[in-house]
Amino acid sequence: MRSICWLHISDIHMRVSDAWSQDIVLQAMCADIAEQCKEGTIPDFILATGDLAFSGHADEYKLVERFFDAVMVASGVPKERIFCIPGNHDIDRERQKMCFLGARNFAQSQNQIDLLLSPSEDLGTLFKRQEGFRKFQSSYLTGQSREWTSDGLAYVSTLTIDDVHVAIVAVDSAWLAEGGISDHGKLLIGERQIINAINLARRGGPHIVVAMAHHPLHLLQDFDRRPVQNRIERS
Secondary structure (H helix, E strand, C coil): CCCCCEEEECCCCECHHHHHHHHHHHHHHHHHHHHHHHCCCCCCEEEECCCCECCCCHHHHHHHHHHHHHHHHHHCCCHHHEEECCCHHHCCCCCCHHHHHHHHHHCCCHHHHHHHHCCCHHHHHHHHHHHHHHHHHHHHCCCCCCEECCCCCCEEEEEEECCEEEEEEECCCCCCCCCHHHHCCCECCCHHHHHHHHHHHHHCCCCEEEEECCCCHHHECHHHHHHHHHHHHHC
């Protein structure tokens, strides 16, 4: 049986003012990907783990689309096999400032996170900070199967490579992010988000589960990091 291979991309921070210099780097990156494919290292799918844009603005995602157009040509990976999650730079920090501050101050225990992640209008208001990213995801990555958790934060996609069933679990660690040093020890994923995502992934009986989030777990608040990490490691 051949190896399953994926390409991991993160933190490209696309923005209009840097488009020229970023294009030079993109060309070099795509040339390297194409060369590795010629040598036999061919990715089956791509994981793009956040910070695709610089400030979550719509014009930046036009550059992200051009970026992935070039990567698809170089790698041969089709659009429906590019899986993305948001990072803190995919947040428009100028939107819903009071809602963000209120939610961050409120969520100081798992019970309070559960309240935020339960069906309500509150989470939808926070999602407006990710509107640019989410519109890019829905309009550009068409044809991709994504089953969302009930809180709307995480999704699970499945694919079959030869006879191997793979579940991609995409976890949003940026939903209460601000960016920079102020996020250290302040971020939240929420055990509920992990439970919901794991339950979705298990339903298909995958052979392999690949989970991704933008932030390392040590940046989470302690009361959230321990249960989240335990759930991930047990699953």
